Amino acid sequence: MKVLICIGSSCHVRGSKDVIETFTRLTKEHRDVADIELSGSFCMGACSKGVSVKIRENIYHVKPGDAEDFFHEVILKEAGKCE
Numbered sequence: 161m162k163v164l165i166c167i168g169s170s171c172h173v174r175g176s177k178d179v180i181e182t183f184t185r186l187t188k189e190h191r192d193v194a195d196i197e198l199s200g201s202f203c204m205g206a207c208s209k210g211v212s213v214k215i216r217e218n219i220y221h222v223k224p225g226d227a228e229d230f231f232h233e234v235i236l237k238e239a240g241k242c243e
């Protein structure tokens with residue numbers, strides 16, 4: 161499953177680098193149970209609330225401090241669904 165993380169300037173200021181580092185670490189830790197592909201993305205036009213993360217057609221807003229919880233509660237759950 162593909163996860164796009166915005167690296168546009170607004171999301172960069174809100175901590176996209178930290179979000180990517182957390183997702184990268186957790187993706188490696190869970191590679192046996194979940195097929196997750198992380199990619200950077202340019203601005204998604206949703207700059208106002210936090211780092212934009214797109215999974216399928218949904219855009220979420222993730223704060224660096226919430227990235228670990230988001231990974232477990234949203235990314236792993238979505239990765240378990242059929243594509």
Ligand code: FES
Pocket residue numbers: 166167168169170171172202203204205206207211212
């Ligand atoms: S810079 Fe990330 S959505 Fe615009």
